[in-house]
Amino acid sequence: xxxxxxxxxxxxxxxxxxxxxxxxxxxxxxxxxxxxxxxxxxxxxxxxxxxxxxxxxxxxxxxxxxxxxxxxxxxxxxxxxxxxxxxxxxxxxxxxxxxxxxxxxxxxxxxxxxxxxxxxxxxxxxxxxxxxxxxxxxxxxxxxxxxxxxxxxxxxxxxxxxxxxxxxxxxxxxxxxxxxxxxxxxxxxxxxxxxxxxxxxxxxxxxxxxxxxxxxxxxxxxxx
Amino acid sequence: xxxxxxxxxxxxxxxxxxxxxxxxxxxxxxxxxxxxxxxxxxxxxxxxxxxxxxxxxxxxxxxxxxxxxxxxxxxxxxxxxxxxxxxxxxxxxxxxxxxxxxxxxxxxxxxxxxxxxxxxxxxxxxxxxxxxxxxxxxxxxxxxxxxxxxxxxxxxxxxxxxxxxxxxxxxxxxxxxxxxxxxxxxxxxxxxxxxxxxxxxxxxxxxxxxxxxxxxxxxxxxxx
Numbered sequence: 001x002x003x004x005x006x007x008x009x010x011x012x013x014x015x016x017x018x019x020x021x022x023x024x025x026x027x028x029x030x031x032x033x034x035x036x037x038x039x040x041x042x043x044x045x046x047x048x049x050x051x052x053x054x055x056x057x058x059x060x061x062x063x064x065x066x067x068x069x070x071x072x073x074x075x076x077x078x079x080x081x082x083x084x085x086x087x088x089x090x091x092x093x094x095x096x097x098x099x100x101x102x103x104x105x106x107x108x109x110x111x112x113x114x115x116x117x118x119x120x121x122x123x124x125x126x127x128x129x130x131x132x133x134x135x136x137x138x139x140x141x142x143x144x145x146x147x148x149x150x151x152x153x154x155x156x157x158x159x160x161x162x163x164x165x166x167x168x169x170x171x172x173x174x175x176x177x178x179x180x181x182x183x184x185x186x187x188x189x190x191x192x193x194x195x196x197x198x199x200x201x202x203x204x205x206x207x208x209x210x211x212x213x214x215x216x217x218x219x220x221x222x223x224x
Numbered sequence: 225x226x227x228x229x230x231x232x233x234x235x236x237x238x239x240x241x242x243x244x245x246x247x248x249x250x251x252x253x254x255x256x257x258x259x260x261x262x263x264x265x266x267x268x269x270x271x272x273x274x275x276x277x278x279x280x281x282x283x284x285x286x287x288x289x290x291x292x293x294x295x296x297x298x299x300x301x302x303x304x305x306x307x308x309x310x311x312x313x314x315x316x317x318x319x320x321x322x323x324x325x326x327x328x329x330x331x332x333x334x335x336x337x338x339x340x341x342x343x344x345x346x347x348x349x350x351x352x353x354x355x356x357x358x359x360x361x362x363x364x365x366x367x368x369x370x371x372x373x374x375x376x377x378x379x380x381x382x383x384x385x386x387x388x389x390x391x392x393x394x395x396x397x398x399x400x401x402x403x404x405x406x407x408x409x410x411x412x413x414x415x416x417x418x419x420x421x422x423x424x425x426x427x428x429x430x431x432x433x434x435x436x437x438x439x440x441x442x443x444x445x446x447x448x
Contacts, residue, residue, distance in 0.1 A: 143440060147443065185436045220367075220397075
């Protein structure tokens, strides 16, 4: 299937390489809780020579001490949030303890258009929402190296009661079975390696024919 | 589409990363003549930490001075070559000035099964033959950074007459239009960069869900 990708027609460099696909990629890092998504995302941003940006969420909850508007969250009123929902302005959103949390579309579009890779880290349900809306995004599922490693990780996390840990493991198991909905499966055996693998995926995705052929034909027709 | 990939069930490392897809990849580096396929292939093999192997061709022509059987070519008789053709033993083959040249299947299968990435460098017509036979291979099309760069390169190559150069340019133009048949388009603006991009593609392909989900589910079922 050939995707329609809007391409900006000026040559820029990315990691020293001529990119045929000038638009940034929307990269969804997902996976069950306890798998280490957040740590991998941070390691990914530590790779030098990246042009990644992290999608800032929007929320209706009040800012906590030290939180900066536009950096930690975009803080808005309930009215504004619901207006945006009606305007289809969220890539995905959810309500949690009476407050909204969502990923605003306009912010993402602006960054993608500027050639930035937008990285989003979301739970499995959020990722499936994004898939409905933007199937051309790159969906990466993070998995532990073994079932044992996952259980150990969930058990060591905080000071939860055995019944809560059991619930978490059950939830993780349901989520694990959804791996087939993603484009890539990355094993978190080592954080730096996993981040590096995601970096390779992003570079490879830019070279995909469906993302680069439009501009390539323009180049070959001498129209650039 | 889910591909059937035969997976060997023992954990090995590749570039320090747990590979869910244990079988090697067949990587086809192709593109019109004059684009620098051979140079890129050599640069790719210079990347440390690789487990690539180059597919040795089979031919019926006599070995030239210094050529080693099994290294430069597998040298066989015409009878043996034709027997293999009948047995469907070639990934692709062609006749050239009365001699056969081909890529034997058994050699490739052995290497793939051992987890090696098999790199093949072929002309566009050969790549299309491979595509018919093994669509699960990874097809990479090398392109020049511009039409001007291509023409310059073809003109500077050897001491051919203007009419031969013109024929080459025409052939290259026909071949360029076949880019859409490939999985990836890699620009040869710089040899090291192009090789590096191919390396990223190989790593990303291993993480593709269709290649890794089978083993992943085994891991999650605790069967490993």
